[in-house]
Amino acid sequence: MTGFAAWGVSALVALLLAVPASTKSGHVACPVQPGAPSGGDVQWAFSDSGRPVGNAVKASYVHGRGSWTSGRVTGTACTTDSLTKGKVVRDLVLAVSGKSKLTGRVTQGGLLGVQLALPMKVRASDDQDCAKGATGTITLFASYYSVHRDTMQIHFNSRCGGHNRSYSGSALHVYIARHGAQVNTP
Secondary structure, three states, rough: HHHHHHHHHHHHHHHHHOOOOEEEEEEEEEOOOOOOOOOEEEEEEEEEEEOOOOOOEEEEEEEEEEEEEEEEEEEEEEEEEEEEEOOOOOOHHHHHHHHEEEEEEEEEOOOOEEEEEEEEEEEEEEOOOOOOOOEEEEEEEEOOOOOOOOOEEEEEEEEHHHHHHEOOOOEEEEEEOOOOEEOOOO
C-alpha cells in the first residue's frame, strides 16, 4: 500500500504538470488543470500519451480526473487524437457523472487491483462524427503495489464508435485511491 500511494500521488502530479493543461484544436479546449484530484471518498485520475491499440490513430493524449462517493462519480476527461488518415487532430471533452461501479480486489492480467466504471457524455467536440451529447463509459483498472500494469477502455454508444480506445503499457498511468490509500472495498 505504501508503494501504491507514493507512486500514485507523486507520479500523477508530475505527469499532469509535465503535459500541457489544455489542448486546442479549433474551438475545443480541455478544462482539466494540473494537480492531484481531490474531494469525494475516492479520487481517480488517468493519463496516457501513447498510441492506443488499433491502427486508426497514430498518436493520442487522454487524461482525466475526478471523485467517486456512494456509487456516484464526477469529473472531466479529455482526448486528443492524431489520425493516420484525413483530419490531422480531433479533440473531445467528456463530462464524467452519474451512477458508477467501484470494485476493489479485482484480478486482471494476473495482478490484483481496483476497477472503476465511469459513465461519460461528450461535452465538446470538434469531430462532426462524434457530436455533443453522445454517451459511453470509461473503464479504469489500477493494479496494486509496486508493479503497475494498468488498463483503460473508452467505449462510446453508437455515434462515436470511431473514438473507442483501449490503453495499456508504460505510458498509461491510472490512479484510484481513497484519500491516498489503496481501495479494497467500495
